[in-house]
Amino acid sequence: MSEQPKIEIEDNGSKGRYVVRGPDGAEAEMTFTKIGERQLIIDHTGVPDAFRGQGVGALLVARAVEDARAAGKTIIPLCPFAAAQFRRHPEWADVLKK
Known part of the structure; x- marks a missing residue:
């Protein structure tokens, strides 16, 4: 991918997802659940082979x-991939739920 992919947000009230759609219809997604007004849980990250x-x-x-x-x-990264990204990026500590 030569340029930044377009990330769309689908917000369905208490749940939602960030998604990148490929030209072949493939979708990479990261799903989340809202906990109140100030927290969200990253539940799952799925990236198909195309990405x-x-x-x-x-x-x-x-x-x-x-x-x-x-x-x-703040974010609670329950998804193992998201949790690993938080460990790689200490500069994200300000949004990590302690």
Whole structure:
């Protein structure tokens, strides 16, 4: 992928997802659940083979971090992939739920 993929947000009230759609219809997604007004749980990150090795999963988590920071929210990364991204990025500690 030569340019940043377009990340769309689908918000369905208490749940939602960040998604990148490929030209072939493949979707990479990171799902979340809202806990009140100030927290969200990253439940799952799924990246199909069409996106593997392109950093799309990491971009989805980074976008959630940016959005949480802007909204004054904290994140609980239950998804193992998202938790690993938080360990790799200590600069995200301000949005990590302690």
